[in-house]
Amino acid sequence: MGVPPSKDAESWTSxxxxxxxxxxxxxxxxxxxIAPIEVEVFDADSFSARWISHGIGQLRLLHLYAPAQRVTHTGTEGSAGRASPSIQLVYSRRGAMKTLMEGKSFTIEPGQFVLLDNRRFYQMEMRTEHEALDLMMPQPWLERHLPDPGALLGRPIDTREGWGRPLGALLETLMDGLDVAPLPRPLIAEQIGSLLALATGFEDTNTCTPHRGQLARRILRRIESDYADPALSPERVAEACGISKRYLQTLLAGSGTSFVQELNAMRLERASDLLADPRARSLPVADVAYRSGFLDPGYFTRLFRKRFGITPSEWRAGHPPQS
Structure with a gap:
C-alpha cells in the first residue's frame, strides 16, 4: 500500500x-x-480504499488508493459544495482515468496529470483499482503562478517529458520525503507553483499588450515582483502598463479580485513564508512586516490574523492556521 502516513498527516482506510x-x-x-461528487463503486463486494492527507502551506495533498469507480460532479455550476473552492491537480500513478469535462473526453494515463476546477462539472471513470495524487490549490494562490488557470483546465500533461519531468519528480518525492524536506512547507508549495507554470507552458511577457488576459496577467506579475515596495500603487502599475487606473481596476474586477486584495494576499503569503523560515527566526515580527511591504506592524498583524486565524508570532511558533 505504500509508505505509512507521516506524523502530521491525516489518514483513513476501509x-x-x-x-x-x-x-x-x-x-x-x-x-x-474534494468536490460535491457522487461516487459509484463498480464492485462493492470487494471494496478497498485508503487516503492520506498532507498540508503543504495553503495546499492540501491527497494520496488516494481507490477501487474501480466513477465520480461525477453533482453540484451546481460555480459551486464547490462543502469543499473549499480549489483547482485540483489530479496525477495518476496507477490506473487510467477516463474523464469528461465541458464536452471534452480524454484519458489521464499513469504519469500524467490534469487540472480541474472543483466548481465545474466533470466526470472521471476508473475501470480498475488506481492510485492517484489530488493536489488541492486555492485559486487565488494558484493565480500567482498561473494568472489564467481556467485556460489550462482539462489538458492532460505528461510528467515524463519536457518541464513536466521535474514537477513529476517533486510530486513523487513529496509522498515519502515531506517529513525530511530541507525547506518549510510553504516554501515547498512555492516550488510546486513555479514548476507547474513551467510544466503547463505558461508564458509571461515583458511588456503589456492590448489583450485583456495578457494585461491582467501582467498586472498580477507586477504585484508579485514589487509587493515589498510600500509605495506600490494601482496608479504606478497602470502607468507601467500604459493603461488607466480605472481600466486596471476593471480588468481585475473581471477576474473577481482587486488591486488591494491581490497586493495584501501577496504580502501576507510572503510574510508567512518568512515567518516559517528557520533562517529568519531572529528577525522581529515588525521587520517581517516591513520586508513584506507593510509600514504599520499593527495593521499587518490584524490582516494576518484575519487571513490565517492566528497572529504572526503564533504562526512562527508552529501553531496551525485556523479556518
Missing amino acids: AGLATGQAISQWREWAAST
Whole structure:
C-alpha cells in the first residue's frame, strides 16, 4: 500500500470496516473534501480504499488508493459544495482515468496529470483499482503562478517529458520525503507553483499588450515582483502598463479580485513564508512586516490574523492556521 502516513498527516482506510460503512464514509469524505461528487463503486463486494492527507502551506495533498469507480460532479455550476473552492491537480500513478469535462473526453494515463476546477462539472471513470495524487490549490494562490488557470483546465500533461519531468519528480518525492524536506512547507508549495507554470507552458511577457488576459496577467506579475515596495500603487502599475487606473481596476474586477486584495494576499503569503523560515527566526515580527511591504506592524498583524486565524508570532511558533 505504500509508505505509512507521516506524523502530521491525516489518514483513513476501509480495512476493518463493514463494506456498507466503508463505502458510506468514502463517499462522505470525497464530497466534503474534494468536490460535491457522487461516487459509484463498480464492485462493492470487494471494496478497498485508503487516503492520506498532507498540508503543504495553503495546499492540501491527497494520496488516494481507490477501487474501480466513477465520480461525477453533482453540484451546481460555480459551486464547490462543502469543499473549499480549489483547482485540483489530479496525477495518476496507477490506473487510467477516463474523464469528461465541458464536452471534452480524454484519458489521464499513469504519469500524467490534469487540472480541474472543483466548481465545474466533470466526470472521471476508473475501470480498475488506481492510485492517484489530488493536489488541492486555492485559486487565488494558484493565480500567482498561473494568472489564467481556467485556460489550462482539462489538458492532460505528461510528467515524463519536457518541464513536466521535474514537477513529476517533486510530486513523487513529496509522498515519502515531506517529513525530511530541507525547506518549510510553504516554501515547498512555492516550488510546486513555479514548476507547474513551467510544466503547463505558461508564458509571461515583458511588456503589456492590448489583450485583456495578457494585461491582467501582467498586472498580477507586477504585484508579485514589487509587493515589498510600500509605495506600490494601482496608479504606478497602470502607468507601467500604459493603461488607466480605472481600466486596471476593471480588468481585475473581471477576474473577481482587486488591486488591494491581490497586493495584501501577496504580502501576507510572503510574510508567512518568512515567518516559517528557520533562517529568519531572529528577525522581529515588525521587520517581517516591513520586508513584506507593510509600514504599520499593527495593521499587518490584524490582516494576518484575519487571513490565517492566528497572529504572526503564533504562526512562527508552529501553531496551525485556523479556518
